Amino acid sequence: MAKRVSHRDSMCGVARPLDAIGDWWSLLIVRDAFEGLRRFGEFQKSLGLAKNILSARLRNLLAHGIMETVLAADGSPYQEYVLTEKGRGLFPLLVALRQWGEDFFFEPDEAHVLLVDRKNGLPVRRLELRAQDGRVVGAEDTMVRLPSIAPE
Amino acid sequence: MAKRVSHRDSMCGVARPLDAIGDWWSLLIVRDAFEGLRRFGEFQKSLGLAKNILSARLRNLLAHGIMETVLAADGSPYQEYVLTEKGRGLFPLLVALRQWGEDFFFEPDEAHVLLVDRKNGLPVRRLELRAQDGRVVGAEDTMVRLPSIAPE
């Protein structure tokens, strides 16, 4: 199940999260969880994936602390799957994905769901990355650097 | 190669981009491309993945317009793989992934690479999502909604 990393034992800051998420299904499960879905059957119906796969993905999300189980609030004897804080931390990633999708995967006139402000129903702004001084920065304005402290 | 979507023919705004990216390797290739890598061999060395897989992933990224090939600038007879505008649009997603990784996958004292402002070397700020009125909003402040126009 875990991806083999023959190349380097400790994965980089991008690969490590990817490995924890597991695969695309997991991300869609998380998205549905943000929408309020909680039950096995709800996820299965929403995503239309095989039960064994859903089962495996949920287990993986639990194992990585992205979701956790709680006893059903409505008294039914089943458990529910909810996002942990770590899982909720994936919100910006999902927004980034959605905005990228809006930009490049829909015709201008093609209808698609919008992420809106609950308070007033207006669409949210685009995600933007800012430097310390508040400038909006793009990929070309940034670089990755090892921290001052020696790595390892 | 393409993921089967038996459930619904046209995929949602999150699934569609995921399908285009393909898999984790592709995202790591894109990340490396942002770092300036361009050549087949560079990607292969950096990622340590099998050549056939790299070949397939690059082909998929090309097919989805995320990368394109150009003739090598340095006069060598080979081609190079560079990000298209669509590919560069993935920058916020990679930043989101990296920041999530920083938050939850590294011990506080564990060294890891930092995304910094090229201008002054200072780390960038956190990505934040804002509403139209400028408020920073989280998952609980937003919802998805169909556009006013009838879908489809």
Add this chain to the structure above:
DNA sequence: CTCGCATGGTTTTAAGTTGAAACCGCTGTG
């Protein structure tokens, strides 16, 4: 020209993963 080597792939083949469907087990209901 020929040899050897670097680059950039493709082919081959075994091992692992996926997914549909069947099955299982529990709980509440008639």
Add this chain to the structure above:
DNA sequence: CACAGCGGTTTCAACTTAAAACCATGCGAG
């Protein structure tokens, strides 16, 4: 008790992945 709904696990065929071997092209050296 039978039965239906929910939440899974098991089974098994089909597909994907990955490592390694192989192939092709374009050099530069002898």
